[in-house]
Amino acid sequence: MREAQRGERFEPSMLNAFHISALATLDWPGIRLRPEQGSTIAESVDHLHFFLTGLTLFFTFLIFLTIIYFAIKYRRRSENEQVPETKTYLPLELTWTLIPSALCIFIFMWSSSLYFRNSRAPNASMEIFVIGKQWMWQLQHPEGPREINALHVPINVPVKLTMTSEDVIHGFYIPAFRIKRDVLPGRYSTIWFQATQLGTYHLFCSQYCGAEHSGMIGWVYVMSPTDYALWLAGGSKGESMADTGARLFTQYGCNTCHKPDGTGKGPSLVGLFGKRQPLKDGRTLTVDETFIRQAITNPNSMPLTNYSPVMPTFQGQLNEEQILDLMAYVKSLGAQERTAK
Amino acid sequence: MSTAVVEVPARSEVNYLNANYGIRSWLFTKDHKRIALLYLASITFMFFVGGAAAVLMRLHLITPEGTLVQPATYNKLFTIHGVVMVFFFMIPSIPAVLGNFLVPMMIGAKDLAFPRLNLLSWYIYIVGAMFTLYAILAGGVDTGWTFYTPYSSTYSNSHVIATALGVFITGFSSILTGLNFIVTIHKMRAPGLTWFRMPLFLWSIYATSVIFILGTPVIAITIVLVFLERVLHVGIFDPKLGGDPLLFQHLFWFYSHPAVYIMVLPGMGVVSELIACFSRKRIFGYSFVAFSSLAIAVIGFLVWGHHMFVAGQSVYASLIFSLLSFLVAIPSAIKVFNWTATLYKGSISYQAPMLYALGFIGLFTMGGLTGLFLASLATDVHLSGTYFIVAHFHYIMVGGAVMAYMGGIHFWWPKITGRMYPDAWARFAALLIFVGFNLTFFPQFMLGYLGMPRRYATYPAEFQVLNVMSSAGASILAIGYLIPLIYFIWSIRYGPIAGPNPWRAKGLEWETPSPPPPDNFDVTPIVTEEAYNYAGAPPIAAAGGANV
Numbered sequence: 001m002r003e004a005q006r007g008e009r010f011e012p013s014m015l016n017a018f019h020i021s022a023l024a025t026l027d028w029p030g031i032r033l034r035p036e037q038g039s040t041i042a043e044s045v046d047h048l049h050f051f052l053t054g055l056t057l058f059f060t061f062l063i064f065l066t067i068i069y070f071a072i073k074y075r076r077r078s079e080n081e082q083v084p085e086t087k088t089y090l091p092l093e094l095t096w097t098l099i100p101s102a103l104c105i106f107i108f109m110w111s112s113s114l115y116f117r118n119s120r121a122p123n124a125s126m127e128i129f130v131i132g133k134q135w136m137w138q139l140q141h142p143e144g145p146r147e148i149n150a151l152h153v154p155i156n157v158p159v160k161l162t163m164t165s166e167d168v169i170h171g172f173y174i175p176a177f178r179i180k181r182d183v184l185p186g187r188y189s190t191i192w193f194q195a196t197q198l199g200t201y202h203l204f205c206s207q208y209c210g211a212e213h214s215g216m217i218g219w220v221y222v223m224s225p226t227d228y229a230l231w232l233a234g235g236s237k238g239e240s241m242a243d244t245g246a247r248l249f250t251q252y253g254c255n256t257c258h259k260p261d262g263t264g265k266g267p268s269l270v271g272l273f274g275k276r277q278p279l280k281d282g283r284t285l286t287v288d289e290t291f292i293r294q295a296i297t298n299p300n301s302m303p304l305t306n307y308s309p310v311m312p313t314f315q316g317q318l319n320e321e322q323i324l325d326l327m328a329y330v331k332s333l334g335a336q337e338r339t340a341k
Numbered sequence: 342m343s344t345a346v347v348e349v350p351a352r353s354e355v356n357y358l359n360a361n362y363g364i365r366s367w368l369f370t371k372d373h374k375r376i377a378l379l380y381l382a383s384i385t386f387m388f389f390v391g392g393a394a395a396v397l398m399r400l401h402l403i404t405p406e407g408t409l410v411q412p413a414t415y416n417k418l419f420t421i422h423g424v425v426m427v428f429f430f431m432i433p434s435i436p437a438v439l440g441n442f443l444v445p446m447m448i449g450a451k452d453l454a455f456p457r458l459n460l461l462s463w464y465i466y467i468v469g470a471m472f473t474l475y476a477i478l479a480g481g482v483d484t485g486w487t488f489y490t491p492y493s494s495t496y497s498n499s500h501v502i503a504t505a506l507g508v509f510i511t512g513f514s515s516i517l518t519g520l521n522f523i524v525t526i527h528k529m530r531a532p533g534l535t536w537f538r539m540p541l542f543l544w545s546i547y548a549t550s551v552i553f554i555l556g557t558p559v560i561a562i563t564i565v566l567v568f569l570e571r572v573l574h575v576g577i578f579d580p581k582l583g584g585d586p587l588l589f590q591h592l593f594w595f596y597s598h599p600a601v602y603i604m605v606l607p608g609m610g611v612v613s614e615l616i617a618c619f620s621r622k623r624i625f626g627y628s629f630v631a632f633s634s635l636a637i638a639v640i641g642f643l644v645w646g647h648h649m650f651v652a653g654q655s656v657y658a659s660l661i662f663s664l665l666s667f668l669v670a671i672p673s674a675i676k677v678f679n680w681t682a683t684l685y686k687g688s689i690s691y692q693a694p695m696l697y698a699l700g701f702i703g704l705f706t707m708g709g710l711t712g713l714f715l716a717s718l719a720t721d722v723h724l725s726g727t728y729f730i731v732a733h734f735h736y737i738m739v740g741g742a743v744m745a746y747m748g749g750i751h752f753w754w755p756k757i758t759g760r761m762y763p764d765a766w767a768r769f770a771a772l773l774i775f776v777g778f779n780l781t782f783f784p785q786f787m788l789g790y791l792g793m794p795r796r797y798a799t800y801p802a803e804f805q806v807l808n809v810m811s812s813a814g815a816s817i818l819a820i821g822y823l824i825p826l827i828y829f830i831w832s833i834r835y836g837p838i839a840g841p842n843p844w845r846a847k848g849l850e851w852e853t854p855s856p857p858p859p860d861n862f863d864v865t866p867i868v869t870e871e872a873y874n875y876a877g878a879p880p881i882a883a884a885g886g887a888n889v
Binding site for chain 1: 412413416483485487489491492495496497579580581583585586587620621622623625626627628629651652653656659660663664667668670671674675677678679681682684685686687688689690691699702703706707710711713714716717718719720722723725726727787790791792794795796797798799800801803875876
């Protein structure tokens with residue numbers, strides 16, 4: 001693995017000077033050694049990966065070579081050989097306890113800071129919604145277009161995915177972006193990326209989900225902003241998610257209680273998204289995606305102060321897609337208020 | 342260890358094998374040595390069941406679209422492979438076979454503390470294995486060995502309950518075996534055998550037994566909960582019934598991560614014995630190696646969350662589990678360095694057991710170091726759920742634990758049967774296993790880094806070259822495992838007589854005839870020295886007439 005040997009000489013201080021792209025030429029014929037780097041975080045994750053590869057090779061060779069050296073030097077020459085007694089030598093024990101400990105703490109800090117930095121999506125992220133179901137990915141853009149096993153995104157724009165599953169646990173994985181997150185039923189998980197290279201990348205399901213698990217794959221298309229705008233316009237035949245949500249809001253009678261002026265049996269939803277909401281049981285929760293989902297599917301679990309718990313559950317009546325549409329509608333109510341002010 | 346036994350006859354007139362005959366004398370035996378052999382036969386059978394599934398999987402993966410079976414069948418193959426290998430081969434392997442045979446002999450006792458309980462453990466294992474084999478024959482199970490909910494509790498249409506019951510039942514076998522070992526080691530050591538004179542094998546079996554007792558009940562409870570949800574529709578894990586799917590993962594890994602140490606700790610114990618014997622040295626840093634076993638057993642209970650970095654646990658929980666996972670790497674590193682240092686100024690010879698032991702150190706080192714990639718949060722996000730994980734844990738489980746098990750079987754085979762196997766064939770097989778293993782699993786590190794997810798019946802064409810390499814390696818590995826089966830069976834009848842101590846090894850088990858008499862020792866041995874006192878051994882011992 002020539003690639004990895006480069007990594008052995010790796011110092012964190014050299015990271016910026018180190019051009020990973022040069023390694024692409026080192027791939028063996030027929031075998032890639034490095035996945036494509038398609039996102040802002042890919043390179044920094046690879047730096048850590050190469051450092052760890054170097055460390056692994058260094059210690060593996062250290063142990064192998066020491067064993068081989070001892071094995072030859074101290075091979076048994078006669079059955080009568082007497083061996084000297086070697087006593088445990090505390091400084092040596094401490095050396096090989098403390099050096100690995102220090103290395104571990106160094107790697108922990110490096111990897112954790114990287115992870116921590118990458119764990120939160122930038123505020124200005126574009127939003128896309130993902131629903132996993134046996135055995136396909138359904139992706140939904142707020143503007144309306146809906147895709148199956150394909151995701152079109154613009155380059156150089158942070159994209160936040162809000163994901164849920166209709167059935168079992170799936171895993172949303174784009175190797176070229178170095179991102180992965182399990183997609184669970186009954187809750188939202190989020191993940192984000194910012195693509196840096198135009199192109200087409202694999203989308204895999206990374207959590208075993210049943211018979212056609214290996215068929216639950218698709219492609220991510222990273223497009224220029226103009227192409228993306230064209231694609232959105234071409235794909236957007238119907239209404240936006242918020243429009244669909246507004247229609248559902250009336251269709252399911254939500255509007256009879258949740259009146260915009262707050263005079264209904266339920267609270268007004270105008271400007272609600274993102275606010276802190278006190279509950280009867282003493283908790284105070286931020287109204288986010290999870291909050292709204294829970295309020296729709298299991299309203300009794302979150303009794304509001306000042307309101308009687310009369311809302312029926314919509315579990316089983318609305319599918320995940322419709323819940324996301326309603327959410328988009330509630331979010332749009334918040335946006336309206338803010339723009340109105 | 343010098344003992345009261347001065348002269349050991351080459352062969353005992355009455356030994357545990359010829360003391361009585363007939364199928365009943367085996368099925369109702371209370372002799373720990375015979376029970377060890379019952380386990381040996383059962384787990385060897387299960388090993389080849391699980392191995393056959395692996396061979397079919399690797400054949401299937403030679404082409405991207407899959408050559409052999411439908412995806413649904415492939416899913417059943419990897420589930421069978423995982424369930425059988427983890428619960429019915431790896432976990433009982435060293436403890437139930439070598440542990441059963443050696444624990445009483447190494448401490449100078451006649452048997453384990455509870456011989457009837459020991460036999461019961463084997464029957465429980467067999468009943469569990471029957472349930473799982475029934476599930477396989479009835480059409481298989483497709484949840485993966487991890488049984489993740491809600492797939493296993495609601496969605497899978499395969500034989501989840503029969504398989505899970507098999508795992509549930511066999512767990513009691515582990516618990517009872519662990520209990521037996523702990524009591525035996527505490528109460529039945531020969532006079533003079535203090536804790537710090539014990540062979541390191543006993544320390545590691547002791548640490549393993551603690552995990553058996555503390556961890557196994559948790560998997561039993563978890564399986565009961567899956568049963569309640571799947572059969573009675575009590576909402577526990579499925580959100581549609583009001584449950585929490587991550588709760589299952591917490592419970593499952595709370596057992597199954599320590600279970601990894603159940604598999605590898607006994608291997609570490611075996612390797613300590615082999616390195617000491619074939620370099621004729623006391624293990625360097627004896628107490629460090631002993632305490633690192635206990636440290637691994639304790640910290641191993643606190644790292645389960647590293648299986649869930651991308652599953653949806655909080656960022657802060659992930660940070661803590663990451664730190665603890667790095668912590669558990671350190672005692673393993675200490676062991677590796679101490680084994681290597683043991684070779685220094687030794688008198689090293691290279692019979693088959695030693696080749697396995699050295700192979701263990703190298704492969705375990707690689708398995709351990711690649712674990713750092715997965716303890717690191719940023720790289721784990723990319724690598725989890727890919728072939729990198731598969732490669733990593735096979736380096737630990739197969740490169741580590743199975744190599745140690747093979748080394749141990751080769752080392753104590755002359756004690757168990759009184760016969761030698763052909764050493765040249767054994768060395769050849771060890772080499773074949775080493776080469777085949779690396780060819781199978783090293784390409785999988787690369788596949789995982791490139792992004793190929795595990796448990797895929799079909800895959801994009803760009804991954805084919807590495808998959809073909811891996812399949813080629815697997816076929817070499819399969820042959821490597823078949824050769825010992827042949828020469829071991831051959832040796833029972835035709836092997837040269839081994840004598841009591843063909844390796845000139847230290848340890849009480851070598852101070853009694855091979856095969857040992859039914860009560861192990863004619864006179865209770867008295868221990869007067871530390872373990873591995875090779876420096877104080879007489880210049881040349883009677884090497885029992887073996888061609889070694």
